[in-house]
Amino acid sequence: MTITVPPVRVEDKLYQNRYLIDAGRPHIKVRPHQSPSANLLALTRICPAKCYELNATGQVEIAADGCMECGTCRVLCEESGEITWNYPRGGFGVLFKFG
């Protein structure tokens, strides 16, 4: 017997959070690539805010608006240069009400 888990939409979870978006200044960027490495591809599944998505031609793209600044992608993909990672400017980004 397995547990039945209703389908989960991360967007619904993120909707509860408070953010101050620094429009036009994304704090994470993905380096242009032909095909993603295993780690970069993994981010499409393991990023807790689902910021990374595979596009129609097989490249990984990021939309960092829902980012919770955990650093998982930094730990996996910064050293190889596949992504650049910075904190948002002071005051911007996720603002936890409870943490």
Place this chain on the structure above:
Amino acid sequence: MVEEKFDAIVIGAGMAGNAAAFTMASGGLKVLQLERGEYPGSKNVQGAIMYANMLEKIIPDFRDDAPLERHLIEQRFWMMDNTSHAGIHYRSDDFNEAKPNRYTIIRAQFDKWFSRKVREAGATLLCETTATELVYDITDKVIGVRTDRAGERILADVVVLAEGVNGLLGTRSGLRETPRPETVALAVKEMHFLPEEVIEQRFGLKGNEGCVIEAAGTISRSMTGLAFLYTNRESISLGIGCLVSDFAATMESPYALLEGFKNHPSVRALIAGSELKEYAAHLIPEGGYKAIPQLFGDGWVAVGDAAQLNNAVHREGSNLAMTSGRIAGEAIVQVKCRNAPMTKRNLVLYKTMLDDSFVLKDLRKHKDMPALLHTNSHNFFMRYPQLISLAAQNLVRVDGTPKIDKEKATTAAFIKGRSRWGLVSDALRLALAWR
């Protein structure tokens, strides 16, 4: 413009940073604290359990006005398979004491309170300010920081790096490495609100009593991980964390794991009808003693999560953060009182004092545990929980099978599942790593 100079700059207003800033400001130092969030706590995430003993050493009368949720009287450890949990529960009225030992807290509220104490002690806090780089003199001693405000330098005799597990300043400056995927866990957490009396009913609590559940097993889908459920006054914090390297290898989604935990039959009823008000994610240092980086140098010290000071075995972090921050602060005050420079040679005092404290003694004791648990995750987080559930069910289900046959079946299942040698070697390695 004249550059303003401080005795110390503290990067971050979490547990470690606030402890360090409070200690130094109370010791008469001119302290500047930088926080990148809108307010202290706005970037911080924890379960969260706060340990009174370590806060008492900093603010003895904290109970007078700190925002505390519930004091803990019950601890449950659960080993889960898909439909069951086997558990060790410890509940004691002894924890209903005048000065309780552990409390649940909500970090954003607690950190604001702690930060107010820091400012009352005389430190200056600058929020919405991200420190972007360290400033060095010609001898390579750290003498200050640059921030994302206007770009001018802020100078100090010493910089306390309390920037958290994912701190950029220390790693970009080469003072320590970026955490490896094997030495950090990714945890996701949700805040579920319920009326106070419903929480008290469901957990058998009265007044401010609280209960904690920590759970391992098939919920982490054979990854090294742990789930938790903490009762706050009118909310429940629950979450699950697994090693980043395991997430990368399995490509499991953290939010799917969390849904699995929430929908487990043992958990679902506890949070039924609750309202979700926040979803958070954060990294947790898991590398233990062997992952601790250099803790001090010319003009700097590292404290708390930034220094990987987390006891994964006992799930303690904030107390190590508070204590390392306090000790770093005390060491800096001592050096300052001697009118000595904040050099590596003098700041070694911080490490010496930390070696003498529970922080490094505990981490040293468990130095081999991360390697054991991280490399045997399938056995410890999948196979054993399943076997233990089977054994427990075999024990309590009465179906006419003679007890001797039941016991033989349980033993056979363990041997089939892990082999005689595997069982003995797991027990031995666990004992050796634990002692």
